Amino acid sequence: MSTIAIAPRQVAASRVAAASSGVASALSDTADVAWRNLLTQLRTPQALVFATIQPVIFVLLFRYAFGGAIHVPGTDYVDFLMPGIFAQAVAFGAVGTAVGLSGDLRTGILVRFRTLPMARIAVLGGRTVADLARNLLVVAVMTGVGFAAGFRSPHGAGGLLAALGLVVAFGYAISWGFASLGLRVSDPEAAQAAAVPVVFLLVFTSAAFVPATAMPGWLQAFGTHQPVDALVNAERALILGGPAAHDVLISLAWSGGLLAVFALLAARTYARIGR
Amino acid sequence: MSKAAVEAYGLRKAFGEVQALDGLSLAVPAGSVLGLLGPNGSGKTTTVSILSTSLRPDAGRATVGGLDVVAEAAQVRRVIGLAGQFAAVDPNLTGRENLRLIGRLSRVGRRQARVRAEELLDSFGLNAAAGRLVRGYSGGMRRRLDVAAALLHRPAVLLLDEPTTGLDPESRFALWDSVRDLARSGTTVLLTTQYLEEADALADQVVIISAGRVADTGTPAELKARFGTMVFRLDFGRQEAAQAAHTALASAGYRPQRDGAGIQVRAAAGSGELTGMLRALDGRAPDPVSVAVREPTLDDVFLSLTRGGQAA
Numbered sequence: 001m002s003t004i005a006i007a008p009r010q011v012a013a014s015r016v017a018a019a020s021s022g023v024a025s026a027l028s029d030t031a032d033v034a035w036r037n038l039l040t041q042l043r044t045p046q047a048l049v050f051a052t053i054q055p056v057i058f059v060l061l062f063r064y065a066f067g068g069a070i071h072v073p074g075t076d077y078v079d080f081l082m083p084g085i086f087a088q089a090v091a092f093g094a095v096g097t098a099v100g101l102s103g104d105l106r107t108g109i110l111v112r113f114r115t116l117p118m119a120r121i122a123v124l125g126g127r128t129v130a131d132l133a134r135n136l137l138v139v140a141v142m143t144g145v146g147f148a149a150g151f152r153s154p155h156g157a158g159g160l161l162a163a164l165g166l167v168v169a170f171g172y173a174i175s176w177g178f179a180s181l182g183l184r185v186s187d188p189e190a191a192q193a194a195a196v197p198v199v200f201l202l203v204f205t206s207a208a209f210v211p212a213t214a215m216p217g218w219l220q221a222f223g224t225h226q227p228v229d230a231l232v233n234a235e236r237a238l239i240l241g242g243p244a245a246h247d248v249l250i251s252l253a254w255s256g257g258l259l260a261v262f263a264l265l266a267a268r269t270y271a272r273i274g275r
Numbered sequence: 276m277s278k279a280a281v282e283a284y285g286l287r288k289a290f291g292e293v294q295a296l297d298g299l300s301l302a303v304p305a306g307s308v309l310g311l312l313g314p315n316g317s318g319k320t321t322t323v324s325i326l327s328t329s330l331r332p333d334a335g336r337a338t339v340g341g342l343d344v345v346a347e348a349a350q351v352r353r354v355i356g357l358a359g360q361f362a363a364v365d366p367n368l369t370g371r372e373n374l375r376l377i378g379r380l381s382r383v384g385r386r387q388a389r390v391r392a393e394e395l396l397d398s399f400g401l402n403a404a405a406g407r408l409v410r411g412y413s414g415g416m417r418r419r420l421d422v423a424a425a426l427l428h429r430p431a432v433l434l435l436d437e438p439t440t441g442l443d444p445e446s447r448f449a450l451w452d453s454v455r456d457l458a459r460s461g462t463t464v465l466l467t468t469q470y471l472e473e474a475d476a477l478a479d480q481v482v483i484i485s486a487g488r489v490a491d492t493g494t495p496a497e498l499k500a501r502f503g504t505m506v507f508r509l510d511f512g513r514q515e516a517a518q519a520a521h522t523a524l525a526s527a528g529y530r531p532q533r534d535g536a537g538i539q540v541r542a543a544a545g546s547g548e549l550t551g552m553l554r555a556l557d558g559r560a561p562d563p564v565s566v567a568v569r570e571p572t573l574d575d576v577f578l579s580l581t582r583g584g585q586a587a
């Protein structure tokens with residue numbers, strides 16, 4: 001006679017297995033949704049071209065149209081500018097997260113996703129991961145254009161890559177913030193209209209294009225205590241050289257903190273759609 | 276009848292000031308087709324949204340396959356398939372890509388998702404268009420794909436929210452055939468519609484809802500007998516003439532409804548009723564300018580339900 005006794009350890013092990021298979025399925029769902037989002041972006045080339053052309057125009061505009069009028073002591077303006085332009089590009093890129101999700105809300109594909117036995121986080125994860133991939137492309141294109149326009153990244157390739165890492169991490173964190181926004185308005189145009197001013201405010205009060213010291217005191221107080229400014233300072237320290245550890249940590253803390261808060265917020269918003 | 280596959284008790288749901296569902300209850304026996312019939316704004320989509328776990332009721336409870344749609348939402352999603360006006364496919368993917376994606380997200384496995392996608396493209400007649408982007412599909416093709424997408428994981432319960440609204444007759448009939456096939460193979464179907472004709476063609480049981488409540492329920496045959504099979508509209512061109520005709524018909528035992536210079540009469544006995552009516556009018560009212568005969572619409576049913584003016 002053989003009876004199968006299930007030891008507590010086995011039960012615990014099977015729970016762990018179930019949980020890890022849950023994580024595996026959630027990752028695979030996220031990859032599936034991300035793939036779908038990338039495919040649809042490739043198939044609406046206008047959006048992709050717009051996402052790349054705009055930062056390129058900004059590089060050229062600031063480099064050649066405004067660059068002559070802006071003097072930054074101790075450095076070439078184009079080397080000063082590029083960290084700002086990178087930050088601006090991913091900040092505008094995050095608007096795409098809001099636009100994409102509100103579009104999915106409007107077409108009804110989100111309704112279908114919500115009734116499938118898929119991991120719920122995959123809709124948001126897949127969207128932000130696809131937008132991360134797009135940001136990588138945009139940043140790569142801009143780096144190329146920057147070099148063509150005279151950017152030399154004085155502190156070398158290591159510093160530049162580390163700076164771009166910070167840029168992409170920041171872009172990923174705020175795309176979760178815009179995900180929440182996109183889920184609240186089922187109209188892509190409205191999502192865009194709501195998101196763009198936020199980006200403008202953060203980018204143009206930071207030291208992205210001009211040194212913060214050129215701004216009046218009250219504006220400086222805001223401009224120097226926000227994540228885009230922290231990012232731009234950390235990038236400049238890495239790209240231009242100089243003590244970077246402090247600025248890098250501040251920027252990472254901003255991105256990590258924003259990611260945590262925004263991801264929770266977006267997950268709550270997603271769970272409450274239609275309530 | 277076998278056990279109910281879908282049950283709802285006293286569902287209530289408000290959107291701000293609007294009470295979309297006001298104590299709705301229904302049951303769909305396993306393996307049968309229930310038609311949820313109602314005009315726009317009557318609560319059909321809200322009901323489907325609650326049953327498909329995408330909306331929580333304010334009060335009441337509902338089960339699908341014995342599983343609670345709120346407490347056991349994750350398990351319910353494995354049992355149901357949803358298609359219809361507000362659940363969509365992706366216009367920027369091909370038909371095949373849509374089905375494979377939804378198959379994988381329905382957790383049938385990568386291989387099975389491919390196999391099922393091909394089976395469904397085949398059975399919904401979408402083979403030729405499988406490699407084309409859905410944004411180039413006709414309305415009928417898109418709806419067929421939409422229904423196919425709901426079937427990848429072979430759901431026991433299929434929820435169809437106005438699957439044929441806006442479709443041309445040919446596409447509508449093709450979709451009806453698909454629904455009949457599914458019902459024959461044992462799938463429980465709850466379908467919402469604005470068309471009496473559609474409920475008649477597909478449903479074993481019809482629930483008519485109005486303002487978020489069940490107004491009436493029965494088999495299509497029972498409802499038709501209750502609400503008449505034909506509607507006659509007699510136009511007299513002048514209000515006074517219509518009033519005279521109204522009086523004449525009412526005294527002959529009909530239940531006419533006046534509508535400006537016209538009269539509407541519902542009759543259970545088919546078009547043979549017309550001669551009787553004209554006889555009743557003879558000499559008591561001017562001849563009608565025009566006479567139209569049509570199938571009753573949902574509007575007629577609702578007029579009957581709200582005014583109690585049933586066929587003579």
